[in-house]
Amino acid sequence: MEGKLTTHVLDTANGCPAAGMTIELWKLEAQKHEKVSSHITNEDGRTDGPLLQADTMAVGSYELLFMAGPYFAQKTDLLPSPPFLDAIPIRFGIADLTAHYHVPLLVSPWSYSTYRGS
Template sequence: MEGKLTTHVLDTANGCPAAGMTIELWKLEENRYQKVSSHTTNADGRTDSPLLIAEAMITGNYELLFMAGDYFAQQTDVLPTPPFLDIIPIRFGIAEATSHYHVPLLASPWSYSTYRGS
């Protein structure tokens, strides 16, 4: 089985998928992060393709950066400047390159949570 990394974002403030949010994937290499890719969520709050798949799925430490401040600024004009939450980082490890890692984000302008999904 080929491993893959996926994500999706739910806008808990508005009760909908977070369409149009920019997400960056970074990998820790030699004590510094290297940018792997950048994506934008679709109407379902997901990326159109996995963030990593097949040979690109390498064990190690990663970070997803969710550009929540920009997203929520487009949803409403009543956010403070600067926003309470701007870029939301989620650091995680991939221990099994043949597994499916799903890292969802549930976010509002004031809070967020994540978990390892399936």
């Protein structure tokens, strides 16, 4: 079984997938953080493909950086400046290269939550 990393972003303030949100994937190492990739969510609030898969999966610590501030700024001009939530980091570890790691984000301009999905 090939492992992979996926994500899904739901805009809980507007009750819809968060289409058009930029997401960065970072590999975290002791002395440096390396940007692996950048993605923009599609109409379903997902990336068009896995963020990592089989040959790009590696054991280690990672961070997904969700650009919520710019996303919500495009939705309304009623938010404060600076926004309450801007770039939302979610740090997690990959230990099993054959597993599916799914990191969803439920987000509004005022709160967010995540979990390990399936």
